[in-house]
Amino acid sequence: MGYVAVKGGKEAIEKSVEMYKSRRFREGHDIEVENIKTNMRQLINQVMSEASFYDRDLCALAIKQAEGNMEEAVFLMRAHRSTLPRLYYSTVTNTREMFVKRRVSASFKDIPGGQILGASPDYTHRLLDDALLGLQTLADYVTDEDEEEIEYEYKLDALPKVIDYLEAEGLYSKPEIDDTPPDDITKKSIEYPSSRSERLQSLTRGQTGAVTSLGYAEIRGYGFSTHPNIGECRVGDQPIHIGDMDGEEYFIGDIELTEIDAFLPDEKESSDKEDYQSEMTFNIGYGLTFGQNETKAIAMSVLDYSLSHPVENAPTTDDEFVLYHIDSVESTGFISHLKLPHYVTFQSKLDRMRQSGRKSE
Amino acid sequence: MNKKKWTTLFIRYGKEEAAEFYALHKDQMECTTVSGPMEGLTMIKVREHAQNSLFYLGEVRVTETKLRHGKEIGLGVVKGDEPELSTALAFIDLCFKTDQFTDTLNNILSDLEDRETEAVHKKTQEILRTKVNFDMMND
Numbered sequence: 295m296g297y298v299a300v301k302g303g304k305e306a307i308e309k310s311v312e313m314y315k316s317r318r319f320r321e322g323h324d325i326e327v328e329n330i331k332t333n334m335r336q337l338i339n340q341v342m343s344e345a346s347f348y349d350r351d352l353c354a355l356a357i358k359q360a361e362g363n364m365e366e367a368v369f370l371m372r373a374h375r376s377t378l379p380r381l382y383y384s385t386v387t388n389t390r391e392m393f394v395k396r397r398v399s400a401s402f403k404d405i406p407g408g409q410i411l412g413a414s415p416d417y418t419h420r421l422l423d424d425a426l427l428g429l430q431t432l433a434d435y436v437t438d439e440d441e442e443e444i445e446y447e448y449k450l451d452a453l454p455k456v457i458d459y460l461e462a463e464g465l466y467s468k469p470e471i472d473d474t475p476p477d478d479i480t481k482k483s484i485e486y487p488s489s490r491s492e493r494l495q496s497l498t499r500g501q502t503g504a505v506t507s508l509g510y511a512e513i514r515g516y517g518f519s520t521h522p523n524i525g526e527c528r529v530g531d532q533p534i535h536i537g538d539m540d541g542e543e544y545f546i547g548d549i550e551l552t553e554i555d556a557f558l559p560d561e562k563e564s565s566d567k568e569d570y571q572s573e574m575t576f577n578i579g580y581g582l583t584f585g586q587n588e589t590k591a592i593a594m595s596v597l598d599y600s601l602s603h604p605v606e607n608a609p610t611t612d613d614e615f616v617l618y619h620i621d622s623v624e625s626t627g628f629i630s631h632l633k634l635p636h637y638v639t640f641q642s643k644l645d646r647m648r649q650s651g652r653k654s655e
Numbered sequence: 656m657n658k659k660k661w662t663t664l665f666i667r668y669g670k671e672e673a674a675e676f677y678a679l680h681k682d683q684m685e686c687t688t689v690s691g692p693m694e695g696l697t698m699i700k701v702r703e704h705a706q707n708s709l710f711y712l713g714e715v716r717v718t719e720t721k722l723r724h725g726k727e728i729g730l731g732v733v734k735g736d737e738p739e740l741s742t743a744l745a746f747i748d749l750c751f752k753t754d755q756f757t758d759t760l761n762n763i764l765s766d767l768e769d770r771e772t773e774a775v776h777k778k779t780q781e782i783l784r785t786k787v788n789f790d791m792m793n794d
Contacts, residue, residue: 351735394782449779536697555704
C-alpha cells in the first residue's frame, strides 16, 4: 500500500496552531520559565529522565511550550538533543562519590551513616493544602532555630553502601569489574537478545508510567514473582568528569540522580559437593535515573533483574516485549499517529469489505 | 592543585571569581579563540553495582570554549548554558598551562576552598537534620 500526498487544510492548520499557542493567554496569564524550573522540580525530573537529556533550563522551556504535556515535552527535548553535537564522554562515573541528600534502606534499620530522609513527599499528608492557593514564602516552611551541631562519622559524599554490609556478612559477592565498552542505543538500535548495557540505558530513559507498570506486573506474577527488598535508595548530587586533551580529569558539574539497589533472594547450588543443600544468596537489581525519580528507579531495578533472569512465557522477563514498548517517544508517537489521516488505507479496507459483502449476496 | 580540583572549585563556588579574573587579565595575555562558546553534549558513562559493568545513563548539555596562546590550548567545559564561565575556564586553563598569573589564581582558589568547606558543612548539617534517630522514636 503506497501513500498518496494530498493538498488542502493549510489555512486550517495555521489557525489551529494559532489557537493552540494563544490558549494560555486567553485563559490566564503567561508564566516565566524560571517559575516552572523552581516550582515544578518533579515534573522536570521526569521529563529529563525520559528524554535522557539532563538540562533543567531546557526542560522547563519544553514543559511551558508543551503546556505541561509530558509526552510532548519529552519529544521536544529529544528533538533538541538531536541538534547538538556530542562533544565528550564522561570518565567512568562512580556513584559512591555522590553527595547524598536522601538515603533510606527498607532492608536494614541501622545502616552505617544512618537513614537520611532528605526532601520527600513520602512523609506528608495527601490532603490538598489550601495555603498554596496564595503565594507562600520560605519563612512559612523553614524554622530558623539556632540548632545544635550534628556530629557525623561519614561525609555525605563518602557514605558506605548497604551492599558492603551484605558482602561483609558473606551474603553477597561483589562481581569482578567488567570494563566491556557499553553499547549505545542512541547510536545503534537494540539487537535481541539485548546486552546488559542496552537494557539499562533503555530502562533509565523509559516512560515513567510504563516502567512502573511493568515492574509492578513483574512482582504480581507475570515474571519471577518475587518481592524485592530495597537495600538502598539514594538521591544526591553526582559529580561528572571528562578526560581533557591532556588526559587529566576535568569537573564539568553535578547532576541529581536517584539510585536503587534492590535485593532479590536467589538459590544456588552449594560449592560443597557433598552438601546437597542449596545456598541462599542475594542478587542485586539496579536502578539509576536522572533527577529524583524514586518509583521509576525502583521499577527499573525490578525489571533489570527480571530481564537478566528470563522465565518462559513471562512477558515482563522478555527483553523485546519490555524494551520495545517503554520508550516514550516511540510508544506515544505511534499511538498518537493513529489520529492522523489514514484515508487511503481505510478506504482500501472499506472497499474490500464492500466487495466481500457483494459476493456473499 | 590538579585540574579536577580547580575546575570543581570554580564551577561549584567561584563562577563570579572566574568571570572577574578573566575580565581583569584577558588583555594581559594574547589569546585567540579556537572554538566556542558552543553548546554540545556529554554522554555519561556509569559503573553500576549489580554486575560492576558499564552503561550509558544519558546526556547532559555542556558549553565548551577553546582558547589558544602560542602552542597551548586552554579548555573550558561546563554543564548547562554557560558561555561566560566556559570562556573564563578556558582562559584559566591557559594561564595554568603557560604559568601566568598563577599566584593570583592560587590565592583565589585558596579562598574558594574555604568557601567550599563552609558550604559543605552547612549543607551537611541541613541534610543530617533529617536523619532518623531511632532512640528518640522509642521515647
